[in-house]
Amino acid sequence: MQVDEVKNIRNVAFISHGGAGKTSLIEAILFNAKATKRIGSVDNGTSIMDFDPVEINRKITINPKLCSIEWNKHLLNLVDTPGYGNFLHETKSALSAVGGAVVIASAISGIKAETERVWNFADDFDLAKIIFVNKMDKERADFYRTLGDIEQSFGITPIPLYLPIGKEESFRGIVDLIKQKAYEYPSEPTAEFKEMDIPADMKEAVESQRNKLLEAISETDDELIEKYLEGEEFSEEEILKGIREATITKRFIPVICGSAVKNVGSKFLLESIIDFMPSPLEREQKVAKNKKTGEEVMLDPENKDFVAYVFKTFIDPFSGKLSIFRVYSGEITNDTDVYNASKDEVEKITQLYLLQGKNFVKTDKVVAGQIAMVNKLKFTETFDTLCSNKKESCIIDPVPLAEPVLSFSLVPKSKEDEEKVSTGLHRLMEEDLGIRVTRDEQTGEQILSGMGQMHIEVVTEKLKKKFNVDVDLKTPKVPYKETIKISAKGQGKYKKQSGGRGQYGDVWIEMEPNERGGGIEFIDKIVGGVIPKGYIPAVEKGIREAALEGVLAGYPLIDFKVTLYDGSYHSVDSSEMAFKIAASMAFKKVAMEAKPVLLEPIVNMDIFVPEETVGTVIGDLNSRRGRVQNVEPQTTGQHITAQVPMGEILKYAPDLRSMTGGRGMFTIEFSHYEEAPSHVVEKVKEQSKVEQQ
Incomplete structure (x- = not known):
């Protein structure tokens, strides 16, 4: 699987809320590209993308996964990302290494809070986007309602390239607005479909939506505007060129529809990724800093000096540490030494791999624009920069991730397991940058912090499955x-x-x-x-x-x-x-x-919530003895700053999620100590007596 030219590479992440069908869509794509012999299923545990035992058990994506496939003489690196709120830090890491995003919108549930968050992540990295409206075959699926939801949620006008034929159980195909052709699919999820006449009851909708598409395309070029105003037809080449220009410059977002489980529309999505998404030569140049001078350096894919960025680390019980990296310039071959500019260490690259989910495909060389994997690097960690030239080495800034928001005291069920727990947590922290493990010097507790309840549960589940240790989780003591x-x-x-x-x-x-x-x-x-x-x-x-x-x-x-x-x-x-x-x-x-007094720790909170939930959140903060200091409008809601006693927010994450429908986020940081009120003092004294007894 070798690519001839950098312009024929596409790096794309699939993003959305959990359960929208990202993994199922990639499974269909792998089948279409003949990378697998059957379409894997998340529900029955046969997906080659969600291969971690914890993912199979929970039927969700926890870590970003890579699959590299060939399609029409192009190399596509597709990244499946988590969609559940507790794991979106992993999605953000993955988006730092791609040039485009396929946003999956469910035709049933539309746009959820997590989709809005990952959409904003994609905007942070200035990524081109395509929207795929999935689950058109399911009950209550509505394509046009979903288009309205997209427009309202993201403030953009979605431009369909395809329209669904039928809906729910009667969904049987799609109409191509570019070629003005209709395609009917069999009930079985094969890669085949047959051309048919555009249904008579759809001709008016097809004409209306095609005119919207042509009008949007015309705005990308002065010559096309003239042709459009004079009523001249656009050639297919002009249409494709216009959509590509609009997608890369983000003038509009093209929309495709289909069904991942029925394998409807996935081939057209593949062609759209090639036709409309940028190559590493377009809008994907990465900015780095010269290690010696600190000056900014634009990494050119055509430069011969090798520079790569590690954006994900896996810990495999059999293969050891797996480092997934994106090459931004130069190329690398097997049995080569590279310089880790972030750690000031030399690493040996023994064998390079391309990935197809859980399958490793050996390769002799990886060139600029590609995403690949190497195992057993001694010093390299996530967000490190690898270079071939130590004298002219540079460093790519790590991705800023949110701080953990929920903490528990971690207690091994057996004292003999204490060392195994520490070893296991250290290895898991290499894999997951959203985990924090600290020792509270005052209470002596080992504190495990993560992005939410499910995140913490997943960590303890991995401890048991990977390192064979059981732990109990307890609410941590407040360090009064x-x-x-x-x-x-x-x-x-x-x-x-x-x-x-x-x-x-x-x-x-x-x-x-x-x-x-x-x-x-x-x-x-x-x-x-x-x-x-x-x-x-x-x-x-x-x-x-x-x-x-x-x-x-x-x-x-x-x-x-x-x-x-x-x-x-x-x-x-x-x-x-x-x-x-x-x-x-x-x-x-x-x-x-x-006159001894009890002091309680006060934390600074930055809380980001939707406009309509501000009153509820502020009322809740007041009930927790919080002091709201400022409320500032943001593009997607309101930013609340407040000071709150630590003892009142030990389990704030699920409460905020409930109040905001999963759309709220917050960070905390210690501020100072203050004298606790009498009712808190009496409560703490009573708890202390119980613990002593």
Whole structure:
């Protein structure tokens, strides 16, 4: 599978909401291109694109998959992407490596929130688009209603190239508005169809829609405008050229219709990808930065220096690490050393592969514009840049991804599995950049963060299937802290006599509030040797260790000054341990007299919601004790900024999804600590008692 010229390559991602039929459509295309002998099915687990055991079990796409096929002397790299909200960070990564997108619109459900999000991702990367209206054979399918939904959702005028013959159960073919021909399909999903007359009841609709198409095409060229105004016919070549120009420049979005499971329209989609989508020579040049100078470099596919960008990593139990990359200039062959400019390391390329879902196809060479895979690179990770020339190396900026929004405490069901869990999570983080794993120093919990409930569940499912470890998920503890509000003084005296040498330590301390963020300051004001200098560090240590457990609810007490100003010792019975215990006793006594308070963490939230849900979301934030700081209009809705107690939003992701119909997004970042209200203090103290018991 070798391509002769870069102009004959097309790199296209299939995008939409989950369940619209992306994977099924690619399965039909693979069958048409004779890459498979039968059309795989997502429902019965025979799809060659969704081959991960977790994907087969859940019947959804979780990771982007690549299939490379030949069609009419062109090489097409088609990327199947996730459509469910928890995995759209993977879709965004994949879109960074292609030049066009096929947007699947369901003729039943139309445009959903996730389709709007991935459409915006495609706009971010300035991708050309074609829309395929799928599921025309299903109950409640309506082509024209879907066109209206597309226009309303995306603010564009969709221009059909094909119209459906019949609908729902009676859907049996399509009319080609370019060639003015009709095609009837058999009930079985073969690659065959036969030409037929345009149905009489469709001639008026065909004429109307063809005129819209020709009018839209005429606007791409001054000569075509003249011909159109004078009523002259366009040649087929002029029509195809006009659609291509309009698609690449995004003047309009062409629309095709069909049924993936019945294999209706998929061949025409293939031809449209070749005819209308850009090659790597058109609108696909990538901007990089010279590693030494930082100057921007435009990567030219015709340049001989090899530059490639890794946009996806898989961890395979048998093949090891698999790195999928897009070549932007030059070419690469087997048994070649390359320089990883992102890691400043040299890697060995042993065997190159093209992919057809789960099938690897060996290849000797990969040229500019192609997408390929290599395994067992030691240092390379997702978003790294590979180069042939170290002296003139460059780096392609990584794709900015949203931060995780939902966290759980991860607890292995067996203590013996702790190391296996850590190893498994590390490998999964290489594969999925939406995962974060941290250790909360205060609570000691291992925190797993992801893009939503399903994302977290998938991670734990992969841990079990790939690494054979079971874990429990628990809501993480809120990292409350404590502090004091006034000054107080007091004594801590530890005296123990039980025969033989005893224990004796006696300290007097004063505690006072420190400025927020000032930490713990220890001041030694002992004079006259009432406490020997050798015991002073033990006093400080006793106070700092006691502060870790606070005095209200077991949380660290912070931001205070403590002055050691008096005490006494015994020449025989005193010891470092005795003074450490005395200091701890003094701390607990004095801190309780210094009006201790509970501090709760406050986070900054950036929330993006549709216009019609702003009131609901703001009302919900108020109920969570949030303070809305600003509401700013955006092109697709409203941007709300707010400060909210962390304890109120531990499970905010599913709530926001419910309030906004899946269209809301948010990010959070820690801001500061504030004194918690009395009802929160009582609740936290009660929880602390239960945990201690």
